[in-house]
Amino acid sequence: MALHDKATLRPQDRLDGLALLVLRLGLAWFMFLWAAHKVITPGQYQNLARHFDGVDVSLAQVYAIGGVQIVLCVLVVIGVFRYFSYGSLLVMHFFTVTRRWEGFFDPFAVNDRGFPVNRNQVIDLAVLGALIALVLLIRRDHFSIGGWLARHDRARWWM
Helix, strand or coil: CCCCCCCCCCHHHHHHHHHHHHHHHHHHHHHHHHHHHHHHCHHHHHHHHHHHHCCCCCHHHHHHHHHHHHHHHHHHHHCCCHHHHHHHHHHHHHHHHHCCHHHHHCCCCECCCCCECCHHHHHHHHHHHHHHHHHHCHHHCCCCHHHHHHHCCCCHHHC
16 A cells, blocks of 8 residues: 555545534524524523523623624534534533433423424433534544645744
């Protein structure tokens, strides 16, 4: 077997990189939508913070949180500061999951109109699993700026 250039991806590396690109973009889009809604409808998030966490947050705080989350999503899309950006999305989402445990124990609950009330919690678990997989497979994330820099022995602080 001939040695290959580190910058050249083998077919399996390209396939892994493509799969992680799809996963990374999908997760970033999912998280971006929630972050953008904080900027678009901040009052809704003030009510959610009061209801779920028992805290009052100002509009400025909601805008700031949404802005930080949007920046993190952009970093994930382009794949820079990967351990920080991917890990931050994971921690943010894990925090959301820990606030909604009760729905996991009754995933088939319906309200008096027959609407499934806990299905978002089930979706949350799937997203949490996908975020964990993204972080665990970060070194196979070849189609990101961080992956390109790693293959070309460039500055590591971007990774």
